[in-house]
Amino acid sequence: xxxxxxxxxxxxxxxxxxxxxxxxxxxxxxxxxxxxxxxxxxxxxxxxxxxxxxxxxxxxxxxxxxxxxxxxxxxxxxxxxxxxxxxxxxxxxxxxxxxxxxxxxxxxxxxxxxxxxxxxxxxxxxxxxxxxxxxxxxxxxxxxxxxxxxxxxxxxxxxxxxxxxxxxxxxxxxxxxxxxxxxxxxxxxxxxxxxxxxxxxxxxxxxxxxxxxxxxxxxxxxxxxxxxxxxxxxxxxxxxxxxxxxxxxxxxxxxxxxxxxxxxxxxxxxxxxxxxxxxxxxxxxxxx
Amino acid sequence: xxxxxxxxxxxxxxxxxxxxxxxxxxxxxxxxxxxxxxxxxxxxxxxxxxxxxxxxxxxxxxxxxxxxxxxxxxxxxxxxxxxxxxxxxxxxxxxxxxxxxxxxxxxxxxxxxxxxxxxxxxxxxxxxxxxxxxxxxxxxxxxxxxxxxxxxxxxxxxxxxxxxxxxxxxxxxxxxxxxxxxxxxxxxxxxxxxxxxxxxxxxxxxxxxxxxxxxxxxxxxxxxxxxxxxxxxxxxxxxxxxxxxxxxxxxxxxxxxxxxxxxxxxxxxxxxxxxxxxxxxxxxxxxxxxxxxxxxxxxxxxxxxxxxxxxxxxxxxxxxxxxxxxxx
Numbered sequence: 001x002x003x004x005x006x007x008x009x010x011x012x013x014x015x016x017x018x019x020x021x022x023x024x025x026x027x028x029x030x031x032x033x034x035x036x037x038x039x040x041x042x043x044x045x046x047x048x049x050x051x052x053x054x055x056x057x058x059x060x061x062x063x064x065x066x067x068x069x070x071x072x073x074x075x076x077x078x079x080x081x082x083x084x085x086x087x088x089x090x091x092x093x094x095x096x097x098x099x100x101x102x103x104x105x106x107x108x109x110x111x112x113x114x115x116x117x118x119x120x121x122x123x124x125x126x127x128x129x130x131x132x133x134x135x136x137x138x139x140x141x142x143x144x145x146x147x148x149x150x151x152x153x154x155x156x157x158x159x160x161x162x163x164x165x166x167x168x169x170x171x172x173x174x175x176x177x178x179x180x181x182x183x184x185x186x187x188x189x190x191x192x193x194x195x196x197x198x199x200x201x202x203x204x205x206x207x208x209x210x211x212x213x214x215x216x217x218x219x220x221x222x223x224x225x226x227x228x229x230x231x232x233x234x235x236x237x238x239x240x241x242x243x244x245x246x247x248x249x250x251x252x253x254x255x256x257x258x259x260x261x262x263x264x265x266x267x268x269x270x271x272x273x274x275x276x277x278x279x280x281x282x283x284x285x286x287x288x
Numbered sequence: 289x290x291x292x293x294x295x296x297x298x299x300x301x302x303x304x305x306x307x308x309x310x311x312x313x314x315x316x317x318x319x320x321x322x323x324x325x326x327x328x329x330x331x332x333x334x335x336x337x338x339x340x341x342x343x344x345x346x347x348x349x350x351x352x353x354x355x356x357x358x359x360x361x362x363x364x365x366x367x368x369x370x371x372x373x374x375x376x377x378x379x380x381x382x383x384x385x386x387x388x389x390x391x392x393x394x395x396x397x398x399x400x401x402x403x404x405x406x407x408x409x410x411x412x413x414x415x416x417x418x419x420x421x422x423x424x425x426x427x428x429x430x431x432x433x434x435x436x437x438x439x440x441x442x443x444x445x446x447x448x449x450x451x452x453x454x455x456x457x458x459x460x461x462x463x464x465x466x467x468x469x470x471x472x473x474x475x476x477x478x479x480x481x482x483x484x485x486x487x488x489x490x491x492x493x494x495x496x497x498x499x500x501x502x503x504x505x506x507x508x509x510x511x512x513x514x515x516x517x518x519x520x521x522x523x524x525x526x527x528x529x530x531x532x533x534x535x536x537x538x539x540x541x542x543x544x545x546x547x548x549x550x551x552x553x554x555x556x557x558x559x560x561x562x563x564x565x566x567x568x569x570x571x572x573x574x575x576x577x578x579x580x581x582x583x584x585x586x587x588x589x590x591x592x593x594x595x596x597x598x599x600x601x602x603x604x605x606x607x608x609x610x611x612x613x614x615x616x
Contacts, residue, residue, distance in 0.1 A: 058511055076514040088508040092530040092609030101526060105516045136609075156516075 004031035010064030039203040042213030081158035143174035345580035353580035409562030416486025428498025493542035501535025
């Protein structure tokens with residue numbers, strides 16, 4: 001790994017409540033190299049989004065800090081572009097204008113008008129949305145909106161791309177399509193990415209490392225799993241791959257055995273899922 | 289051959305469907321029935337009521353007075369044209385006799401007719417409404433963006449919002465006559481008093497709706513703005529204003545409705561030569577036609593108010609980015 005491009009050091013945050021400060025996150029240490037794809041995974045409420053918002057600068061750390069290229073992060077900025085969970089496109093602007101707003105802001109005085117136009121078109125082509133450039137967000141599907149959200153973030157030419165459950169609200173097929181697109185784009189651009197996800201398969205398929213978070217309060221990093229699968233990765237080939245299933249197993253056992261949710265309501269479901277998933281993994285491994 | 293059916297289906301898709309047509313017909317018939325019942329009841333009840341000015345006018349007398357008002361307007365226009373024609377001839381004659389003669393054109397000082405009074409009213413209400421919007425929208429944006437300003441101004445807004453135009457009017461009258469002293473006034477005082485009263489009363493819905501619209505911008509869009517580091521002006525122009533447009537226009541429509549209602553009262557008391565003054569003058573006049581004429585004014589005031597609201601609705605639909613919104 002190269003010298004740390006992005007460094008989270010002793011990162012912690014607490015929120016004031018009437019009963020005293022609530023420590024949401026503490027002692028998060030992570031070094032991320034340039035071009036690395038990191039997934040953050042953990043149960044809901046464990047502070048994954050908080051980590052992302054701290055890196056984005058949308059929240060201010062109570063202790064420790066985030067260092068990007070030897071500079072401390074203390075405010076949001078386009079060099080840390082965010083892909084929001086619910087796309088967050090401006091509904092009154094067309095697809096093109098949404099990307100244009102970002103490009104104009106980031107490249108004002110650096111690119112000519114024609115260069116900006118080419119750059120917007122290029123990024124729309126990258127996410128395969130050129131055909132819908134003049135449509136409003138309300139006129140395109142959820143998957144398409146998320147593609148445009150990604151195009152907008154990529155068009156900022158960020159040093160770090162932050163994705164907050166980018167595919168969480170999409171159906172399984174659309175999600176798979178977008179994951180493949182994202183892998184293609186990543187192969188071309190080699191961005192540094194932090195992605196939050198709930199989806200174990202997604203994390204293993206896309207990541208170089210999976211960062212697993214413990215449950216809150218005072219959540220922190222539990223384990224880090226290095227995914228040494230060669231790229232390009234193919235989801236169909238990997239379905240029968242023993243290493244791939246081993247990684248899945250690692251993540252699942254962290255989530256559902258080591259960090260099992262103690263809440264009564266949440267308990268029943270995860271355990272069932274684990275059993276099924278493990279059974280599935282076991283049979284697949286046998287076949288392989 | 290196959291081209292013909294597809295052509296036909298394209299034509300059919302443009303024409304209103306049979307169901308839509310039936311729906312429209314039903315709506316129109318019901319509206320017509322409602323009006324017919326109203327006119328009938330009006331006729332029946334009006335003849336029962338005897339006032340100091342004779343029996344209360346029925347629809348027929350009101351229609352007659354409408355024609356009379358139109359005729360008066362035409363006659364007055366003819367008189368005005370004749371007045372200027374005579375001046376022109378007289379001036380031409382004096383110029384012919386003496387090329388150095390000083391020519392003066394005197395303006396015509398006839399009585400304003402019902403229709404010129406309508407125009408005065410429209411002009412006055414729009415001036416007041418535009419003035420109110422120019423104050424309320426920027427103020428609403430600034431207050432809505434800052435919770436502190438909102439806490440500071442909210443009590444004042446709540447205090448002044450319910451004040452009746454009749455309470456403002458004496459104050460406005462005194463203030464205008466104290467502050468607006470000019471040898472050759474550009475505007476009549478009665479006009480200014482009416483305008484400012486309308487402004488003071490119609491400001492509040494736009495102000496409040498703008499504040500609400502601006503302060504309820506989705507946090508996600510605010511985050512987008514923060515990540516892009518938009519400066520204040522760009523943030524307002526690209527994020528805040530568009531997302532508040534639906535609320536602002538709801539406020540503007542309410543404001544215009546209030547402005548029109550307030551105007552009639554203001555004109556009555558300020559003696560601005562508009563519809564309010566027309567009603568007041570007829571009331572003071574007390575001839576046998578007065579009640580019918582007031583009825584004409586009431587109907588015209590209602591129609592104009594309705595038309596103004598429809599106009600705002602059209603504008604709202606044109607400006608609103610959310611085309612799926614149901615506006616009525």
